[in-house]
Amino acid sequence: MFDLQITTLAIEVLAICRERGLTVATVESCTGGLVSGALTAIPGSSDVVNGGLVTYSDAAKTALAGVPAELVAAKGAVSEPVARAMAEGGKAKLVADIAVAITGVAGPGGGSAEKPVGLVHFGCTSATGTVHREKRFGDLSRDDIRRLSVLEALDLLKHAALSQ
Template identity: 60%
Template sequence: MSAPATPSPAEVLDVFRTRGLMLATAESCTGGMVAAALTDVPGSSAVVERGFVTYSNAAKTEMLGVDARLVETHGAVSEPVARAMAEGALAASPADVAVAITGVAGPGGTEAKPEGMVWFAVARRGAPAQALCRQFGAIGRDNVRRGSVAVALELLRAAAEAG
């Protein structure tokens, strides 16, 4: 069985709208691309509550309440930080679901955190965040960022459908 096709932003918004849910984004390496993709769709204001672009570690701490010790211990590109970003987006908004993205879009990276490594988390109010790591590889900054948007849309759709 093949994986379901990546939903379009309009399809994600339709699922949220049908279920009466609002969403928030917490983005680092994508710099707001998920929020932009969603808000390109007319009527998205009925679903998109807000988006956080937290590119720096300070922004993650100040805007989303990510504990600076998590960043110091695990690094910004890590499962604990992605989870904390998603949970922080919910805490800082009235949204029902939040998606977070933090990664190494490239060029560069390290052996432990290579180019193309991206952590995602999705949180639904009242439940702990679920995290996922994707290794896109050194496919170029634009491709890593576009691939990350696609994964975020899939996670948002799944979270909305799960409730």
């Protein structure tokens, strides 16, 4: 189902987490659960993956991940503060050691001058703190933006696990 690059990285993340006794959670908007799907496509992943939240709407970000509605209203769903809050909320709600969050504009519509198609914010939180990455993938296809976002999220999980 997933390409070799995604599958290989998902296997690496799971192996590192398993070796270090870490659990993982995902909170996804524009990827719609693809990161969780990539991880759980690997047999035996249940000893590492605690769960995943698909928080596609603003209301779901608040209800499921505990992102303050005021933060979403002030900064917009596609923003650094919201990505960080999504990761931190998911980590707490799913009782995981590491959580990654993705929120972005996958297109083809929905972009603006300030937040164009291809803009994706990532948050990843662990015992060492919360990090943020912003990617501007450009006006690629929806599938390409989502695929690149999955790779970025898995890379964040890998680095977070290695730092534990």
